[in-house]
Amino acid sequence: MEGEKNLGSNSPAAGSRWNPTKEQINMLENLYMQGLKTPSAQQIQQITEKLRVFGHIEGKNVFYWFQNHKARQRQKQKQENNIAYFSRFVHTTPVFPTCQNVVCSPYYVQPPQSDLGFYSQYPKMAVAPLQPGGFKTSIIPKNKDRIMNPRSRIEEFDVISNKKLSNQETLDLFPLHPTGILQAKTGTINSAENSTSDNHCNFGSHFYDFFESQ
């Protein structure tokens, strides 16, 4: 099964850039569609290790993937919103003609029990501004889509002050089942967490931690 398709990404010291396999892309997209937009460092770690069975991959790849994917989904969305907006004048189509690629869950609803720990990132479907005023290039009034997101999570979980983030291990990153099985973590990964200091606190921050293993 795993034999043939590793060509693209498995070149280890190939040098240049990561070339994700279909499976990797698939899983990443699934996670994204399930609401994971900005994974924490721990989450990235877990994802990375899960995806490694499909080929060479590093944490930074996962990190970048989410960054880029989020950004590009956003700009695509913006475009589509503009188009949708103008299309209203052409032929009156419903505001939500087809299921835009917004965020909404794909084909199947995920099993209720898993529900993916993380706060799914608000539905974000703020189409149709209806503002007769002056929009510039984007119809959407403000895409400050990060609004209350970033710091609030810190307070929510408050990782730094007392490493209570341990509860976070409930995030259950992989109820996902794209092709492979990859059952829940079963306490395998959690490599970095048990440590007392847990140092880095994942606090929204990604990367970094690493720098110092203390």
Next chain:
Amino acid sequence: MEGEKNLGSNSPAAGSRWNPTKEQINMLENLYMQGLKTPSAQQIQQITEKLRVFGHIEGKNVFYWFQNHKARQRQKQKQENNIAYFSRFVHTTPVFPTCQNVVCSPYYVQPPQSDLGFYSQYPKMAVAPLQPGGFKTSIIPKNKDRIMNPRSRIEEFDVISNKKLSNQETLDLFPLHPTGILQAKTGTINSAENSTSDNHCNFGSHFYDFFESQ
């Protein structure tokens, strides 16, 4: 004698943000002034460990410090450049012998220290609004200080075909002395002055690495 400062940063689990000591700041600024603008992961590691003797510090602190310092130095510089630019019209040799009827010229050639307050409308020099990328409100034509190559130099030197100059290796970051002497760095960091070729070579991936120790 250092009084209260040290405890500020030494508080390990204090929770919030890093509070650098004077020594730490000092050393960081020295490094910066010596030309180190964007340290690599390894460099950050080294710096961090060196600076730890003065108090609690993590790699991300060093990373952020350089990021912020570079950005804020840049914008300060930008301001100063604007001022310098205007000052050219105020005093010093006129580029245009006779005062054009356009803008300038109050009544007489102004005494050197008269400050002609507001920026009159200097030529404006076409701030190139096309690029969404940079340029905000600066006269300076954009110092893209990293300016690699507009796609053309590549062919010139043909770097791509083979890896990135991985020879980069480790530049011995620390001829620097904790006390602040920092004698010459022996041609590693090489002051970032002139010559575009200089520093941006140190990239070699910042942060990230860590995610996976591979």
Next chain:
DNA sequence: GCAAATTAATGATTTATTCAAG
């Protein structure tokens, strides 16, 4: 069919902006 030449996608970096602690 096939490579060279273009173009489109997208991985990887850097820069600008924002938020909030002190």
Next chain:
DNA sequence: CTTGAATAAATCATTAATTTGC
């Protein structure tokens, strides 16, 4: 107000698609 921290936007750079002439 200063500045550490974090994220988003812009940009660079490389790989995959694709076109094109043979």
